[in-house]
Amino acid sequence: MRAFFKKDILVFCRDRKQVLIPLILPLILIIAMGFLLPNWMGNASSSIQVKVGYVVKDNVEAGLKKFEDSLATKGMSKDEVARLGMIAKDIHPTKLLNHVLADEQLTEMIIFTEMDEEEALLKLKAEEIHAIVTVPEGFTRNVVDRTLLGEGKGAAISLVAEDSTKEVTILQGMIGNFIRQLNTGAAILNVGAEHVKQGGMHGESSITVVGGMERIEGVDTITTSQYFTLSITLIFTLFAALSIASKAITEKREQVFQRILLSGSRPLSYLAGKMSSTFILSTVQLLLVFTVSQFALHVFSDFSLQFWIGFILLTLMLCFFIAAMSGLFTALMLRINADIATAICNACILALGILGGNFVPVYILPDSMQQLWEWTPNGLWLSSVVQWIQVQSWTVAVEGILGLAVFTFVTVALSVWIFPKRGRI
Amino acid sequence: MLETVELSKSFKGKTVVDNVNLYLERGESVGLLGPNGAGKSTTISMISSLLVPSQGDVRLYGKSIVKNPQEIRKVLGVVPQDIALYEELSAYENLVFFGRIYRLSKTTLEHKIQEVLEIVGLRDRQKELIKTYSGGMKRRINIAAALLHNPQIVIMDEPTVGIDPQSRNHILETVKLLNREKGTTVLYTSHYMEEVEQLCNRMYIMDHGKVIASGTKEELGRILSSEDTILLQLDGYNEAVLASIRAIESVRQVEETVQGLKLIVTKQSRVLSAIVQCAECHGVQVNNVHVQTPSLEDVFLHLTGRTLRD
Numbered sequence: 001m002r003a004f005f006k007k008d009i010l011v012f013c014r015d016r017k018q019v020l021i022p023l024i025l026p027l028i029l030i031i032a033m034g035f036l037l038p039n040w041m042g043n044a045s046s047s048i049q050v051k052v053g054y055v056v057k058d059n060v061e062a063g064l065k066k067f068e069d070s071l072a073t074k075g076m077s078k079d080e081v082a083r084l085g086m087i088a089k090d091i092h093p094t095k096l097l098n099h100v101l102a103d104e105q106l107t108e109m110i111i112f113t114e115m116d117e118e119e120a121l122l123k124l125k126a127e128e129i130h131a132i133v134t135v136p137e138g139f140t141r142n143v144v145d146r147t148l149l150g151e152g153k154g155a156a157i158s159l160v161a162e163d164s165t166k167e168v169t170i171l172q173g174m175i176g177n178f179i180r181q182l183n184t185g186a187a188i189l190n191v192g193a194e195h196v197k198q199g200g201m202h203g204e205s206s207i208t209v210v211g212g213m214e215r216i217e218g219v220d221t222i223t224t225s226q227y228f229t230l231s232i233t234l235i236f237t238l239f240a241a242l243s244i245a246s247k248a249i250t251e252k253r254e255q256v257f258q259r260i261l262l263s264g265s266r267p268l269s270y271l272a273g274k275m276s277s278t279f280i281l282s283t284v285q286l287l288l289v290f291t292v293s294q295f296a297l298h299v300f301s302d303f304s305l306q307f308w309i310g311f312i313l314l315t316l317m318l319c320f321f322i323a324a325m326s327g328l329f330t331a332l333m334l335r336i337n338a339d340i341a342t343a344i345c346n347a348c349i350l351a352l353g354i355l356g357g358n359f360v361p362v363y364i365l366p367d368s369m370q371q372l373w374e375w376t377p378n379g380l381w382l383s384s385v386v387q388w389i390q391v392q393s394w395t396v397a398v399e400g401i402l403g404l405a406v407f408t409f410v411t412v413a414l415s416v417w418i419f420p421k422r423g424r425i
Numbered sequence: 426m427l428e429t430v431e432l433s434k435s436f437k438g439k440t441v442v443d444n445v446n447l448y449l450e451r452g453e454s455v456g457l458l459g460p461n462g463a464g465k466s467t468t469i470s471m472i473s474s475l476l477v478p479s480q481g482d483v484r485l486y487g488k489s490i491v492k493n494p495q496e497i498r499k500v501l502g503v504v505p506q507d508i509a510l511y512e513e514l515s516a517y518e519n520l521v522f523f524g525r526i527y528r529l530s531k532t533t534l535e536h537k538i539q540e541v542l543e544i545v546g547l548r549d550r551q552k553e554l555i556k557t558y559s560g561g562m563k564r565r566i567n568i569a570a571a572l573l574h575n576p577q578i579v580i581m582d583e584p585t586v587g588i589d590p591q592s593r594n595h596i597l598e599t600v601k602l603l604n605r606e607k608g609t610t611v612l613y614t615s616h617y618m619e620e621v622e623q624l625c626n627r628m629y630i631m632d633h634g635k636v637i638a639s640g641t642k643e644e645l646g647r648i649l650s651s652e653d654t655i656l657l658q659l660d661g662y663n664e665a666v667l668a669s670i671r672a673i674e675s676v677r678q679v680e681e682t683v684q685g686l687k688l689i690v691t692k693q694s695r696v697l698s699a700i701v702q703c704a705e706c707h708g709v710q711v712n713n714v715h716v717q718t719p720s721l722e723d724v725f726l727h728l729t730g731r732t733l734r735d
Binding site for chain 2 (some may be wrong): 002003004005007010011014015253254255258259260261262263265266386
């Protein structure tokens with residue numbers, strides 16, 4: 001197999017046109033799209049827009065009043081009551097939440113409309129909104145009780161949605177993050193309060209304003225530049241796999257393949273050579289384009305090492321699948337008429353490209369087509385990487401890798417099955 | 426050493442090789458002649474185990490290779506009709522690849538590469554890419570690639586098609602060297618009669634999938650021992666002239682060639698005067714007449730009614 005692998009790599013690399021097209025064209029397209037679509041590069045929100053009903057049942061003034069009244073019943077001095085009352089006003093959790101929701105970048109992605117509960121439920125049923133965020137009654141009181149006195153169970157913001165979509169997951173993550181920030185602030189203040197009791201430092205509100213999606217840990221959005229970098233490069237790699245497989249036509253036509261068979265080499269070694277060389281070439285191609293996109297265009301900036309590990313693992317699995325596809329194309333080209341085989345392979349890539357969201361973002365496709373997204377190997381990879389960028393959950397990565405492994409296994413089995421037996425070439 | 430027994434092959438109901446029986450003795454050089462579409466390449470493909478016969482058998486030292494193709498693949502070198510090489514690789518890289526798939530060790534391979542390059546006379550140009558070679562040079566490397574594993578039998582499928590005279594001579598000399606000095610058994614297919622006459626001890630003539638004649642040059646020549654060939658150059662002629670000549674009793678066949686009309690006539694039939702008279706009757710002047718002993722080309726014409734290059 002090594003001889004086949006080496007030969008295929010050499011033959012591919014000697015063809016400058018074949019080497020340069022899949023490397024340079026995706027980059028040109030990524031840059032061109034940047035000019036064609038304003039705010040495309042680095043715009044973190046254009047691919048997702050979610051409408052949310054915002055129901056506030058909490059009465060801030062009443063909550064703060066009740067808090068101060070409860071302090072008086074605890075036998076605190078007037079000064080102490082006044083000081084804690086001031087801190088409670090500073091905390092003002094609803095104001096903090098409003099501030100988060102009013103963030104400029106966030107409002108591009110999520111449109112919050114304040115409404116009462118009944119209206120929100122009706123709109124949710126009518127699918128006019130995607131979710132309802134409810135600030136419950138007594139929210140302020142519960143938060144300040146928990147924050148300043150360490151009493152009660154704190155407060156919860158409720159999120160109701162009909163479907164567990166990606167957008168809802170993002171929203172859930174954001175609210176979760178807000179609550180975590182609030183709790184962190186509460187913990188700091190509690191420590192501060194202890195210090196106050198012990199005559200130490202003054203307990204001032206240190207809850208920082210949570211704003212900007214980049215700062216929301218665990219939840220990011222895919223930018224259109226990232227999406228197109230992934231999708232365009234992938235489709236070019238699929239076409240590169242086809243061009244490697246197309247060499248089989250020349251090998252068959254010019255009887256090189258027959259000469260290979262006469263050497264006593266197992267035909268499957270030939271197929272394995274094609275697959276392994278495609279694996280290496282597609283890996284190099286994908287990683288090279290992604291690396292250039294990263295360093296020259298800053299498409300994947302501010303990502304952690306964990307992100308890159310997961311991304312590379314998913315991409316390597318994709319390359320295994322592309323290698324298997326190359327094997328399938330090769331088998332097909334040796335089995336049937338070369339022109340028909342080429343037409344079938346091209347049609348197959350185009351169909352995969354359309355269904356897998358390689359030509360246009362899958363979000364703009366009809367629902368029926370969106371449902372097919374993850375049923376295509378390229379769509380599965382794209383979807384897994386998109387989710388990996390958003391939530392970086394290993395469950396997502398492992399599911400993606402396993403799914404691609406299944407696609408790869410089936411494709412390899414199909415290639416071996418289609419590969420012509422002796423005397424049928 | 427190698428024989429085919431009633432070998433047949435059909436594609437979609439059409440028989441392209443029909444009950445072919447042929448044999449090769451060790452160290453022999455055998456020609457397989459026939460025009461395009463005669464079934465030579467299909468026969469070769471079955472002998473070399475690339476195609477499974479529809480009927481019949483191929484035997485190597487008496488053992489069938491149809492079910493056990495590995496046996497023949499070890500001892501067989503095939504020079505395909507096409508340039509079965511990678512154009513993007515150099516001659517050396519091509520030979521390294523083909524040597525490796527024959528599992529030759531690194532040292533043996535290096536030695537064999539230089540040896541076969543020496544045989545085909547391209548040792549000094551081994552590092553150049555195949556796509557930069559002339560047609561003749563490509564064909565020489567095509568031969569070299571088939572010799573790397575020291576095959577006992579070499580099958581050459583029209584190795585001199587479309588090349589310059591110098592390369593053609595080189596290839597013919599290579600075949601002679603392989604057969605006469607190295608003792609390699611050669612099955613040489615061609616539609617160039619003179620090549621087969623020059624290289625082969627025996628030959629088979631195929632047409633429409635069948636072997637229509639076989640034997641040594643002399644044996645085949647005897648097929649036409651009762652006939653003479655007349656080459657007639659006329660100062661223009663038409664269908665009426667041809668019809669009149671064909672009507673002469675002793676004229677067996679009339680073929681239009683670039684040199685003139687080729688007539689196969691009954692030996693010593695004193696037909697020449699009748700032919701000249703016939704031409705004069707139509708007002709056509711006879712420029713030249715040449716009577717010759719029949720060649721293998723004439724044998725082929727006699728047997729098939731067409732020339733090898735048809």
